[in-house]
Amino acid sequence: MKRDSEYNTRQKEKLLDYLIENKDKHTNVPTISAYLSAEGTPVGVATIYRRLDKLVDQGLVRKYVIDGKTGACYQYIGDNGCSEHFHLKCVRCDKLIHINCSHLMEINDHIREHHGFVIDPSKTVFYGICSDCAEAENK
Amino acid sequence: MKRDSEYNTRQKEKLLDYLIENKDKHTNVPTISAYLSAEGTPVGVATIYRRLDKLVDQGLVRKYVIDGKTGACYQYIGDNGCSEHFHLKCVRCDKLIHINCSHLMEINDHIREHHGFVIDPSKTVFYGICSDCAEAENK
DNA sequence: TTGCGTGCAAAGGTTTTGCATGGCA
């Protein structure tokens, strides 16, 4: 009677491979599905969704919802201590910025004390526009 | 040959009434549609979507995408575009909390100045655990 | 009358779910 155990399967491995190879961008499920099919190792979308959910829970993958139209986006972040800092996501160039800033950690304290809410940095993403894109826009 | 003129219709008025009455919360299209139907003044969803789009363009209504599940959320903000606030979302009970706190607005300034990143509060959601769920867990 | 607004239904897309089968340990 095992519990909470995970099996290793071909599908799981292929998916993770793809995510790691594309860790610098974000992808969505239809894209992943199309790619894996083209590679000759198709994986059902249901499986992809189910597995991504688990990876998100485990903190290995980040889920983004930029807007309602394109659907959710996913990006591999690995387990290099990303749970301890916040992330900025540029909605223009999709760049992911990691910031480890003590000042920002103060907002954790503030919100916990004044709003009774404990923020989970590993699930929280700030959306906005990075300096590069802002510069490019002001031309 | 008029152009860019807007007609006043019963549907338009009802929708705006509802939005203003609920300016303190979020709503989505299915909710609005259900409410208007229950009131005996049903409005087609296509109409609601089309009108909301215009209101968003005019800056009277803000559109949020909290997550992929619930679809887009809308909120009336009127002419005073200063009603920007952040959102906290409890990952346990899915409750959505609005906080309008000047201290939190400092985050914007801090990140802009120290990290060269301009946050868009309408797209940013803090995920974590609300006080109710935290209490329920510590039992 | 003009042309914007509306309703209906169909279509499009993403994501979830039920169920039987397959496969790791």
Add this chain to the structure above:
DNA sequence: TGCCATGCAAAACCTTTGCACGCAA
């Protein structure tokens, strides 16, 4: 042998779009 994982298809949703009709000005 257990139990988890998968695939398939159906279903559930949200949202958009085409088209004919209604209605404000």
